[in-house]
Amino acid sequence: MVEGKVHKDTVLTGTVLRSHAGGYLVYQSKLNRELQCAARGRLKKERVSIFAGDIVQLEDVNWELSQAVISGCRPRKNSLSRPPLANVDQVVVVQAIHQPEWHPLWCDRFLIHFQLELPEASFILCFNKCDLANQDDIRSLRDVYESLGYKLHIASAYTGFGLEELKSELNGKFSIFAGPSGVGKSSLLNALKPGLNLKVGIMENEYGVGRHTTTATEIYRLPLNSENKPTWLADTPGFSIAELTHSQPHDIPLLFPEIRALADLCKFADCLHLVEQDCNVLKNLSSINKDRYLSYMTLVSESKERYLNELSQSSKKEEQVKFVGGKNEQDERAKKIPRLNKRYRAISRRSEIQQYSPGKIDIEVLENETSENEP
Numbered sequence: 001m002v003e004g005k006v007h008k009d010t011v012l013t014g015t016v017l018r019s020h021a022g023g024y025l026v027y028q029s030k031l032n033r034e035l036q037c038a039a040r041g042r043l044k045k046e047r048v049s050i051f052a053g054d055i056v057q058l059e060d061v062n063w064e065l066s067q068a069v070i071s072g073c074r075p076r077k078n079s080l081s082r083p084p085l086a087n088v089d090q091v092v093v094v095q096a097i098h099q100p101e102w103h104p105l106w107c108d109r110f111l112i113h114f115q116l117e118l119p120e121a122s123f124i125l126c127f128n129k130c131d132l133a134n135q136d137d138i139r140s141l142r143d144v145y146e147s148l149g150y151k152l153h154i155a156s157a158y159t160g161f162g163l164e165e166l167k168s169e170l171n172g173k174f175s176i177f178a179g180p181s182g183v184g185k186s187s188l189l190n191a192l193k194p195g196l197n198l199k200v201g202i203m204e205n206e207y208g209v210g211r212h213t214t215t216a217t218e219i220y221r222l223p224l225n226s227e228n229k230p231t232w233l234a235d236t237p238g239f240s241i242a243e244l245t246h247s248q249p250h251d252i253p254l255l256f257p258e259i260r261a262l263a264d265l266c267k268f269a270d271c272l273h274l275v276e277q278d279c280n281v282l283k284n285l286s287s288i289n290k291d292r293y294l295s296y297m298t299l300v301s302e303s304k305e306r307y308l309n310e311l312s313q314s315s316k317k318e319e320q321v322k323f324v325g326g327k328n329e330q331d332e333r334a335k336k337i338p339r340l341n342k343r344y345r346a347i348s349r350r351s352e353i354q355q356y357s358p359g360k361i362d363i364e365v366l367e368n369e370t371s372e373n374e375p
Ligand SMILES: Nc1nc2c(ncn2[C@@H]2O[C@H](COP(=O)(O)OP(=O)(O)O)[C@@H](O)[C@H]2O)c(=O)[nH]1
Pocket: 128, 129, 130, 131, 132, 155, 156, 157, 158, 159, 180, 181, 182, 183, 184, 185, 186, 187, 188, 199, 200, 201, 202
């Protein structure tokens, strides 16, 4: 450690910028240095996962070689699993006004997905490619989203329009860009961080751009400073519909403010505000923007479908333990034992009967039968 720069009793921390080949690139803000770090073996053993955005404790710093060892990870404020990121303050939902054509459903999909994933983060909407738009396009976007309470930014990565306003929104926070492929996320990042040179115009397939880039989530420091709080920004890859669908349909009305207000007064406790006669939302449908209600209907239907799918999948999954000597956990005589792997089980009378006389199974005979060898 360089004498005089950091007191030897000071606990040194840094922010993980990215992980690569089992190591991490960590930024130490007080000394404005990037360090190549490895995690202590103990952390690996305890399977502590370290994400970009994590605040980590550093030891054994070698300033000459810019290397250090990560000895601990601070508790996270929040985290995202795809892409793996921690401690996100703000989500910027990026959409293009044209090319690709603006689609309200996709905008709402991203808004709802990230609000569910990162409930404590703040949200802003950034409409890019305003160089291709006219005033009417912009006015109608403002009418819908500003009236719902969302902060909205009109920008162009090409002309630089709106970027100063966007910068002041990002200042001193860790923000992520989220939105469909092709809307200009990488172009905006390049415009905000001169010299970054991210590749643009590459359409992502469902795995991202090639298999390697999806795993290399990196956060960038913008040359902005507010009261010594650094400004961080990360890009996210494109998402497939399946990745943006959630299995809790009742969460969705809570995230559409215009529907939530009416839903609070709906007299049906379990209502999803889609079909019930006398539902308060349906009675006041004329007060809701048509596209927004269409988004709502689509997202709830997709969510219901996923919920039912997961339910049928989980009922198909076999329990890892079984009860012998009694019917279930409540039965005092019952003993819990692990299930044998299928290939070690003896053929049961049930399958024997099924094999030899299909369709003639006497259910009564089969009650209480065990299908495995007892240990
Ligand atoms: N007209 C116009 N095109 C843009 C703008 N920003 C990005 N593009 C173009 O849109 C395409 C997709 O941009 P990219 O940054 O790769 O989008 P990403 O997939 O969201 O990262 C590229 O061909 C860019 O040159 C903009 O502000 N105006």
